[in-house]
Structure formats: structure tokens, C-alpha cells
Amino acid sequence: MRTITVSVTLFADLRRYLPRGAEGPQRYTLPDGATLADLLRTIGVPPDAELTAAVDGELAAQDATLRDGAEVLLLSPMEGG
Amino acid sequence: MNGYWNKILHVRLDDRRTWIEAPGEAFFRRYGGGRGVIAHYLLKHVPKGADPLGPDNVLIFAPGVVTGAPLPGAGRHSVGAKSPLTFAFGESESGGYWGAELKRAGWDAIVVHGASPTPVYLWINDGTIEVRDAAHLWGKVTGEVEEAILAELGDPRIRVAQIGPAGERLVRFACIANDLNEVAGRTGMGAVMGAKKLKAIAVRGHGAVKVADQPALLATAKWVSSTMDEKHRAFHEFGTGAAMQGKSLEGGMPVLNYRLGASDTVARVDAVAVREQVRVKMTSCYSCSVRCKKVVHVERQEAAAREAEATVYKGRARVAVDPRGRYRVDPRYGGPEYESLAALGVNLGLDDLVAICKSNELCNALGMDTVSLGATLAWAMECFEKGLLTSEDTGGVPLRFHDADGVVRLVELIARREGIGDLLAEGSQQAARRIGRGSEAYLTTVKGLEMAMHDPRHMPIMRASYLLAPTGGDHMRQTGNRNGLRNQVGLCHFLAYDDGQALTILRAVTGWDVTPEELVATAHRGLTLARLFNLREGLGRGDDRLPARFSEALPKHAGLTRGQQEQIVTEYYTEQGWDPATGVPTAETLRALGIEEDAARAV
Numbered sequence: 001m002r003t004i005t006v007s008v009t010l011f012a013d014l015r016r017y018l019p020r021g022a023e024g025p026q027r028y029t030l031p032d033g034a035t036l037a038d039l040l041r042t043i044g045v046p047p048d049a050e051l052t053a054a055v056d057g058e059l060a061a062q063d064a065t066l067r068d069g070a071e072v073l074l075l076s077p078m079e080g081g
Numbered sequence: 082m083n084g085y086w087n088k089i090l091h092v093r094l095d096d097r098r099t100w101i102e103a104p105g106e107a108f109f110r111r112y113g114g115g116r117g118v119i120a121h122y123l124l125k126h127v128p129k130g131a132d133p134l135g136p137d138n139v140l141i142f143a144p145g146v147v148t149g150a151p152l153p154g155a156g157r158h159s160v161g162a163k164s165p166l167t168f169a170f171g172e173s174e175s176g177g178y179w180g181a182e183l184k185r186a187g188w189d190a191i192v193v194h195g196a197s198p199t200p201v202y203l204w205i206n207d208g209t210i211e212v213r214d215a216a217h218l219w220g221k222v223t224g225e226v227e228e229a230i231l232a233e234l235g236d237p238r239i240r241v242a243q244i245g246p247a248g249e250r251l252v253r254f255a256c257i258a259n260d261l262n263e264v265a266g267r268t269g270m271g272a273v274m275g276a277k278k279l280k281a282i283a284v285r286g287h288g289a290v291k292v293a294d295q296p297a298l299l300a301t302a303k304w305v306s307s308t309m310d311e312k313h314r315a316f317h318e319f320g321t322g323a324a325m326q327g328k329s330l331e332g333g334m335p336v337l338n339y340r341l342g343a344s345d346t347v348a349r350v351d352a353v354a355v356r357e358q359v360r361v362k363m364t365s366c367y368s369c370s371v372r373c374k375k376v377v378h379v380e381r382q383e384a385a386a387r388e389a390e391a392t393v394y395k396g397r398a399r400v401a402v403d404p405r406g407r408y409r410v411d412p413r414y415g416g417p418e419y420e421s422l423a424a425l426g427v428n429l430g431l432d433d434l435v436a437i438c439k440s441n442e443l444c445n446a447l448g449m450d451t452v453s454l455g456a457t458l459a460w461a462m463e464c465f466e467k468g469l470l471t472s473e474d475t476g477g478v479p480l481r482f483h484d485a486d487g488v489v490r491l492v493e494l495i496a497r498r499e500g501i502g503d504l505l506a507e508g509s510q511q512a513a514r515r516i517g518r519g520s521e522a523y524l525t526t527v528k529g530l531e532m533a534m535h536d537p538r539h540m541p542i543m544r545a546s547y548l549l550a551p552t553g554g555d556h557m558r559q560t561g562n563r564n565g566l567r568n569q570v571g572l573c574h575f576l577a578y579d580d581g582q583a584l585t586i587l588r589a590v591t592g593w594d595v596t597p598e599e600l601v602a603t604a605h606r607g608l609t610l611a612r613l614f615n616l617r618e619g620l621g622r623g624d625d626r627l628p629a630r631f632s633e634a635l636p637k638h639a640g641l642t643r644g645q646q647e648q649i650v651t652e653y654y655t656e657q658g659w660d661p662a663t664g665v666p667t668a669e670t671l672r673a674l675g676i677e678e679d680a681a682r683a684v
Contacts, residue, residue, distance in 0.1 A: 011324065011353065012314075012315035012318075012324055012327065013312075013313075013314040013315030013316075013319065014315075015314065015315075016310055016311070016314050038343060047574075052324075054326075054330045057330075058330075059330050061330060073126060073326065073330070075324050075330070076323075076327070077374060
């Protein structure tokens with residue numbers, strides 16, 4: 001089976017899904033044709049988590065197909081201050 | 082009595098007379114604290130049409146009944162007066178330790194009347210009150226003043242709320258700083274304090290706030306502390322400002338006076354960048370487990386940074402060096418919150434984190450609200466860009482976006498009202514009125530208060546807040562009963578308590594058998610009193626409106642039409658039991674809230 005590898009950066013409280021002790025962007029390997037939703041499942045982020053996802057610098061929906069080498073940012077909305 | 086002392090301190094500065102009011106349990110149960118208490122006293126003591134910077138205005142410091150209880154989030158207090166920015170209900174909330182210390186000293190609120198002919202400060206040592214001379218403190222920045230007061234009163238545990246030189250010079254968006262790094266920033270409360278020639282209020286309390294049900298309170302405190310990873314990790318790790326890249330990606334980041342919605346340099350100045358580049362530690366407010374307050378430290382030179390690392394931080398933190406050797410950023414003044422990173426940074430087209438931190442530090446030292454200051458600069462820069470403000474107007478000082486060092490210089494000019502700083506110290510709306518030339522079109526104010534850094538075109542949840550907050554362009558959604566209530570009982574918005582837990586906390590602290598309905602009524606009462614004050618001062622439906630800028634579309638978000646805004650306003654009036662056309666609270670609402678007596682003063 002062909003696979004793709006994507007780089008994922010988690011921001012703010014989504015960082016709790018980082019592997020223990022990990023810092024910075026993480027690489028995940030997924031089956032070719034995997035979507036953003038597949039990636040979130042692999043990371044362990046619940047499907048209803050409030051987050052903003054960007055793939056290669058653009059906002060992306062959960063059904064967006066990921067390309068090999070894609071850079072994914074996962075951010076949680078916060079306010080105040 | 083639990084949660085409150087039944088002691089409100091009144092101080093008249095003209096003749097230095099002080100007296101104590103004991104309004105009784107029903108008062109505290111009715112108003113809670115914060116906005117409710119402030120609106121009550123504004124209606125009672127401020128004559129209609131009073132000059133906000135004249136002796137008839139009163140300045141109220143009001144924690145809530147929960148403030149000072151041993152519980153994360155219980156470090157809040159509000160400051161209120163008629164605002165010199167909006168000429169209407171003025172109020173601002175702050176965290177830190179000062180409010181809790183005031184409660185521990187045995188006081189539920191302070192009402193300051195009149196004005197002193199010479200600079201003074203107030204010293205509250207438990208039940209002993211002293212009005213002291215402050216001529217030697219006048220003109221000094223907040224850090225120097227705190228040091229001087231602690232030294233002359235001989236107790237390092239004294240907490241100080243104070244104005245900086247900007248408040249003394251009546252900068253209309255001057256703030257009141259407490260504990261140096263916390264501020265009641267919004268609506269110009271520092272200018273009111275400056276007009277009263279009240280430099281500071283120093284407080285030391287040796288008591289403890291009495292709590293009716295310690296085990297219940299402790300259980301809630303333990304629960305919230307145990308949710309760090311699940312609910313508070315972002316605040317704990319970064320404080321505010323960790324989601325700026327998301328805001329920008331969604332097209333809702335204020336950029337170049339709210340024109341663009343996105344910037345590709347946001348990642349250079351967000352809370353993640355702060356943590357990686359300039360932050361030395363996080364601190365907390367009173368009794369809080371979250372510790373969301375950033376502390377930044379920058380030195381001009383390598384040697385000073387390494388020395389601070391070795392001596393101050395004992396090797397536990399890395400001290401940044403300004404790569405261009407321009408600025409030292411003093412860690413005593415904390416670090417920038419999201420609002421400051423946006424208002425002093427991204428919205429001015431800046432990606433120079435050290436300069437932004439310097440502007441933030443100067444605002445805390447000189448005593449100014451970073452939001453109003455930043456937004457006033459953004460307005461002025463757009464006017465300059467469009468030729469509505471010229472070099473002739475500014476005395477040759479350029480007002481340009483993307484000019485980080487220029488902003489740092491302007492912060493000082495405004496605080497001291499020097500040159501163009503004198504015009505900008507009026508706030509953007511007053512300044513626009515003064516220069517005219519169509520400059521009003523670029524304002525981002527509601528009721529005269531510069532809107533915070535959350536674009537209502539992008540965030541529907543902010544629309545009612547900006548349109549209808551009694552203070553004007555406020556983003557804290559105080560218009561809702563949930564946030565409105567937290568303000569009044571003295572509980573931080575950032576803690577993950579749900580409404581049921583807020584009720585549990587209030588019951589545990591006070592021992593009152595409060596129902597959820599009574600709690601909602603308390604928030605509703607505070608908002609209705611503030612509305613009554615504004616109506617009395619001549620505000621009405623026409624003031625519940627966003628500035629023209631927000632009718633314009635952003636690249637990713639449509640503008641907000643007048644029709645959309647009117648609908649939100651009518652729905653809110655109806656929900657609040659106010660006349661759906663005029664927003665005047667109905668007789669039935671006043672009766673249901675038990676505020677007919679307050680309302681009679683609004684006529």
C-alpha cells in the first residue's frame with residue numbers, strides 16, 4: 001500500500017495530543033488518499049473538537065485530501081486578553 | 082457575613098473626609114459587586130451631564146463577593162466611573178492581587194468622591210485609612226511609584242493600584258495599573274483618577290475572606306486545578322495569543338486598521354513566538370492554578386542578558402537580547418496579552434516582537450490602555466496614509482504602518498501629551514471630531530471606545546458584545562448573563578467553571594441559597610442599571626451601532642449591514658425586557674429586578 005507522510009504542528013491546547021515529551025512539528029504516515037479527518041483520528045483528536053485546520057497555509061475542511069509532504073497546522077480558537 | 086464585610090469605604094478628596102457605609106446583606110445579594118455596585122453608585126452620586134474629568138464624577142473600586150476567596154479565578158475587581166472616552170458608563174476589570182487584598186483588608190468597595198487640590202495617595206491598612214501626600218510620586222512611572230510606596234510604608238506585601246504619568250495628564254485612555262502588570266485598561270479610568278489627583282491606592286490586608294462552606298469551595302477549587310491538562314493547558318503554556326495564526330488563516334485578524342483580516346507575519350509575534358523568543362516565566366493572579374500571565378525580559382546587550390540569567394533566574398530562564406541593541410524590556414511589567422500583541426503589533430503592520438514588547442512595557446509603566454492606544458494609532462496611520470493628517474499636523478512626526486520604532490516613540494509622546502501626542506491622547510473619536518476632514522470614516526470605535534482585537538465580521542459571537550456592551554467597543558461578551566455575572570461576583574472568565582459551578586461557588590462563599598434564576602437576574606440587573614445610566618447621559622439606540630469600517634467586506638468575510646445590526650439590537654432589547662424600539666427598560670423589568678429606586682435617579 002502506498003503511503004504519504006505529513007508534517008503536523010499543534011498549537012495552544014491541542015498540544016495535549018502531542019506524544020509525551022514531544023516538541024515541534026510531528027510527522028505522521030497515512031495511507032495514500034487520507035483526509036484531514038483520517039489524520040485527526042490518527043493523532044487522537046476527537047471528531048467534534050473545536051479547531052481550525054490549515055493545510056499548506058490555507059484553511060482546510062475535514063474531508064480535504066492530504067498530499068505527501070503536506071504541512072498541517074491545527075489551532076484551537078481562543079479569545080480574550 | 083460570608084464573602085462580604087458589609088463595609089463600603091467612601092473617601093472625599095476635597096476635605097480628606099472618609100466614612101463607612103454598611104448597606105446590608107440585601108445590597109450585596111442584589112448587586113453582587115463589580116458592575117452592579119458601580120452602576121448603583123454612578124446613578125446615586127454622579128449628576129446628569131457631569132464632566133467625567135471634573136470633581137462631580139465618582140470613581141468606584143468594586144471587587145465581587147467571591148473576590149479574595151481561596152479559589153482559582155477569584156482575583157478580579159472592577160473599576161468604574163463616568164468615562165472620559167465615551168461620556169457614558171465606564172468600567173474596566175482587572176486581575177492580579179489588589180482586589181483580593183482589598184477584600185482581605187475588610188472592604189467590599191471604595192467610592193472616591195471629589196478631587197484633591199494636590200496629589201495624594203490612599204493608604205488602607207486593614208481598617209486604618211490615611212490620605213497621604215503624593216507630590217513626591219507625581220510624574221513618576223508605575224514601577225518607581227510602587228517601589229517608593231512599599232519602601233515608605235515599610236511592607237513589601239502591600240498591593241498598589243495606581244495611575245502613571247498618562248493618567249496625570251488626563252490621557253483619555255489612561256489605565257489604572259495594579260501589581261504593575263495588571264490593568265483596568267478600558268474606558269479611561271486612569272484619567273478620572275488623575276483628574277482627582279489620586280496617584281495610588283495602597284492596600285494591606287491581614288484577614289481572610291470568610292467562606293460559608295469551606296469543603297464545597299475546596300472541592301470546586303480542586304476540581305478546576307485538576308483540569309489543567311484538559312481545560313487550561315493553552316492558557317497555562319502560552320497565556321492569551323496562542324491562536325493568532327488561526328485567526329489570520331480564517332481571515333479575521335485585525336490588520337492595518339481592520340482592513341485586511343490576515344497577515345503572513347502573525348507567527349512572528351504571537352504567543353508562541355513570545356514563549357520561544359522573549360518569555361522568561363509565567364505568573365499567576367491571586368490563588369490561581371492556571372498561571373496564564375506572561376513575563377518577558379529583553380536586554381540591550383548580551384552581557385546584561387547573561388548576567389540576569391545567572392543572578393535573577395539562576396539559570397532557569399533564557400533572557401533575550403534585542404538583536405539591534407535598541408530596547409530593554411523590564412520584566413516587572415509582565416508581558417503582552419493577545420490584545421496588546423494585536424493592537425500594538427499586527428494591526429499596525431508590525432512584526433518586530435521586541436518593539437511590541439517595549440510598547441507594551443511603556444504602556445504599563447506610563448499607564449495607558451494598549452487597545453485604545455493601538456487602535457488610535459491605527460486610525461491616525463490610516464488618516465496619514467490618506468493625507469487627512471499631514472506632517473504639518475504631526476509636527477513632522479511620521480505616522481506610518483510598519484514603523485515599529487516610530488510606535489515606541491509615539492507611546493511616549495501620547496503619555497506626555499507632547500506634539501502630536503496631545504491630539505492622539507484624546508482617543509480616536511475625539512481626535513477625529515477635532516480634525517474632521519472625513520477622518521471619522523476610519524474609526525473603529527463604538528460609543529467612543531476603541532473596539533478590541535476581535536473582528537465582528539469574522540466572529541458572530543462578538544457582534545452583540547460590541548454593539549451593546551454599556552462601555553462601548555468591548556469584546557468580553559459582558560452583554561450576556563454568563564460573563565456579566567462573573568464580572569459582578571468577581572470570577573475570572575478564563576477558568577473552566579460552568580454556570581452550575583459558578584452557582585456552587587457563590588453559594589459556598591456566601592452561604593446564600595441562590596437559585597440559577599436569581600443569578601441570572603443579578604447579571605441582568607447590572608446591565609440594566611448601566612443602560613439606565615447611559616440613557617440618562619443622552620445615549621440611545623443610535624449609539625448601539627458599529628462604525629462604518631465594519632460595513633466594508635474583508636477578503637474572507639462580508640461586511641455587516643445596518644439591517645443585520647438593527648436586528649441584533651432589537652432582539653437583545655427584547656430579551657432584556659427593554660423597549661424593543663428605544664432600549665428603555667420597561668416598568669415591568671424594573672419592578673422584576675427591584676431597581677425602581679435606582680431607575681428613579683436615571684430620570
